[in-house]
Amino acid sequence: MGNSIWEEHINYKKRGSLSYNLNTGIVVVGGGLTGILAAYYLQKAGEKVVVLEAEQIGGGITKHTTAKVTAAHNLIYDYLIQKFGYRKAKQYAESNMNAVKEYAQLIKEKDICCDMEQTSNYVYTRTNNKMIYKEYEAMQKLSMPVNFTADLDLPFSVEGAVELPNQLQIHPLKFINAIAEELTIYENTKVVNFLKDNLLEVYSSDRNKLFQVSGKDIIMATHYPVLNIPGFYFLKMHQERGYVLGIRETNGIQKGMYIDESKTGFSFRRYGDYILLGGSCHRTGENEAGGAYEKLFQAAKYWYPQGEAEYQWSNQDCMSLDRVPYIGRYSNLTKHLYVATGFNKWGMSTAMLAAQYLREHIVGKERGNSVFSPRRHSTTAVSGLEKEIKTVTKNLCLQLFCLPKRATEDIGMGCGGIVTYKNQKVGVYKDYDGTVYSVDTKCPHLGCMLSWNPDELSWDCPCHGSRFDYRGQLIDNPSVVNTAVCQVHKKNSG
DSSP: OOOOGGGTTOOOOOOOOOOSOEEEEEEEEOOSHHHHHHHHHHHHTTOOEEEEOSSOTTTTTGGGSOOEEOSOOSSOHHHHHHHHOHHHHHHHHHHHHHHHHHHHHHHHHTTOOSOOEEEEEEEEESSOHHHHHHHHHHHHHTTOOOEEEOOOSSSSOOSEEEEEEEEEEOOHHHHHHHHHTTSEEEOSEEEEEEEETTEEEEEETTTTEEEEEEEEEEEEOSSSOSOOTTTOGGGTEEEEEEEEEEEEOSSSOOSOEEEESSTTSOEEEEETTEEEEEEEEEETTOOTTOOHHHHHHHHHHHHOTTOEEEEEEEEEEEEETTSSOEEEESOTTOTTEEEEEOOTTOHHHHHHHHHHHHHHHHTTOOOTTOTTOTTOOOHHHHHHHHHHHHHHHHHHHHHHHOOOSOOGGGSOTTEEEEEEETTEEEEEEEOTTSOEEEEEOBOTTTOOBOEEETTTTEEEOTTTOOEEETTOOEEESSOOSOOOEEEEEOTTOO
């Protein structure tokens, strides 16, 4: 995975790790956009807040976003009215519209230089005009200032599109760095254990030592929740990957943010001299054939033959069972623990509304019967749960009972795959210099079988989305530890 366009020319403020046991007010676990915004608004409300970040703020999902701040979340509103009813669909719409406005106001008030541009967001279709028009009508019912159009600044014609004006696009790392300036943040401080719902054990990598942190309340803003029980979020979500190219191209799209309603389509936005082209989405752990970047390169060459792809990167999204995020109390059994997760590819606006909701929960103005409540029940979630259980069962069985027929010598240079070695299942990557890296294929999170991702040279879990590099080092949670390394040996080393 390469560096995103946002990582260029960013001067991070280095922050030290925790060096003592700490008792404070609110503890926010995770220094991404959600955690930083939650900490900012709670501190503004008079709370004493500390942020714990395992590595560096903005260094995970935030730096890999395409940073489209919009309340138009693909084809969501007709679905919400049908499945949740008008009132909750209205709550979802108003919360996200207010989040967009709050970004604009906050950036203006604090004079944050984050390349903010106000523009329209378009959800378009090349084949299914009926669904687009139904979404247009649903958004009208919800009093959203929506337009229907087919005249878009795209390199191809469309059947129709829903336009939501006055949305935003920003530079996410410039924004988060400015907001973080006023906060107390400990970097390189990783939570390794939840001792109670308001007591944590953390590891300070700078000092190679464990400390305890307690607070009045704790917010888990770790993208995917790392505490399995209670909450059972591993049954409520899966993760998906998406890929992005940064194409230097001064012609083409000048304004607007665009996304295809089809899962196999593409998204577009401009940033300076670049067009950000996204797509090739798939469930994490289901990319053994590869070709995700190649699909983008081919599209870029066809649509922008004079352009040059100078950046390529990928991101990971938590997908809830019913397409609505989980924001609020972690579970019925955790009085002092809160969560924000399952943003379904719309992390920019959702991070802001999550910060607002969590502030209201904690300062005593909790909204009843919220559409975002983690404790909600929906009929849509039932069918989604059945699918997740089937996926987990399948991959647990593959790990426990199936030995592959391939051996290490069957793996080509620069390739990876699962082989049988001494009657054991092993994940193997063979480097171009002949070095063989072998890892345990059992995901340390909950035991599913890892799958090789040739586009990113990583071992990915198809059950819950944990990811590891070919050396076995953890890349993405919910696992909190590396996968076991079986062996590393050089060619002809014996």
